[in-house]
Amino acid sequence: MKRIPEPELMDTMEQAEAYDQADFSEPHGKRVELFAERYGHAVTGAVLDLGCGSGDILERFAKKFPKAHFVGVDGSEPMLELSRRRMQKAGLSSRMNFVRSFIPSPDIPKQDYSVIMSHSLLHHLHEPKVLWDTVKQVANENTFVFVADLRRPDSEKDVARIVDELSGDEPEVLKQDFYNSLCAAFTADEIRSQLKQAGLKLEVEEVGDIHILVYGAGK
Numbered sequence: 001m002k003r004i005p006e007p008e009l010m011d012t013m014e015q016a017e018a019y020d021q022a023d024f025s026e027p028h029g030k031r032v033e034l035f036a037e038r039y040g041h042a043v044t045g046a047v048l049d050l051g052c053g054s055g056d057i058l059e060r061f062a063k064k065f066p067k068a069h070f071v072g073v074d075g076s077e078p079m080l081e082l083s084r085r086r087m088q089k090a091g092l093s094s095r096m097n098f099v100r101s102f103i104p105s106p107d108i109p110k111q112d113y114s115v116i117m118s119h120s121l122l123h124h125l126h127e128p129k130v131l132w133d134t135v136k137q138v139a140n141e142n143t144f145v146f147v148a149d150l151r152r153p154d155s156e157k158d159v160a161r162i163v164d165e166l167s168g169d170e171p172e173v174l175k176q177d178f179y180n181s182l183c184a185a186f187t188a189d190e191i192r193s194q195l196k197q198a199g200l201k202l203e204v205e206e207v208g209d210i211h212i213l214v215y216g217a218g219k
């Protein structure tokens with residue numbers, strides 16, 4: 001099926017709260033494990049999260065890696081506000097810095113990042129090149145890149161089946177969101193060609209039925 005893009009930012013409080021309240025504990029908990037297996041050791045130093053949203057994955061990383069500190073970037077102020085509240089509640093604010101920035105942007109804080117990660121941002125981007133260009137702009141020789149997202153099924157019929165099978169009793173707004181996200185996601189071949197154009201030598205790995213991981217050295 002052809003890709004059907006969706007809006008980039010999730011920038012109303014209603015949309016941000018619906019996303020924040022969804023139960024992502026299974027996929028997001030697994031995400032940290034998938035990262036840890038591929039990174040191979042504990043993270044220390046600075047981690048950049050591009051498109052951090054309301055911070056559920058950031059919180060999980062911060063708990064798993066207590067010696068790391070984090071920069072979360074998102075273009076949506078409601079999402080960042082939810083992230084700030086979450087970190088305050090979890091007692092993690094001192095290791096978090098949130099920056100409102102619409103990628104691509106020259107304002108992404110430059111630091112010696114141990115890890116640049118991004119979860120479920122790629123499928124939102126109308127121009128995926130902006131993510132890979134940002135990675136190239138910010139990474140150095142020691143940076144490990146980890147990008148995780150959905151991958152697009154073969155047909156809209158498959159999309160409908162997957163949403164039906166995996167959404168359980170989630171509210172209709174989230175089911176629609178999931179449907180739109182699967183339609184907007186990239187295939188492994190599309191991502192390989194994006195990386196080739198960007199000159200990035202990263203692994204592309206299909207995981208389970210609907211996810212894809214892109215990882216490796218950022219330089």
Ligand SMILES: C[S@@+](CC[C@H](N)C(=O)[O-])C[C@H]1O[C@@H](n2cnc3c(N)ncnc32)[C@H](O)[C@@H]1O
Pocket residue numbers: 008009010011050051052053054055056057073074075076079101102103104118119120121124125
């Ligand atoms: C599906 S959410 C993922 C949030 C979080 N990473 C997670 O996995 O739970 C995608 C996020 O990317 C943000 N976003 C989309 N396009 C963006 C852009 N061009 N620049 C900055 N943030 C963007 C949206 O506002 C939203 O918060």
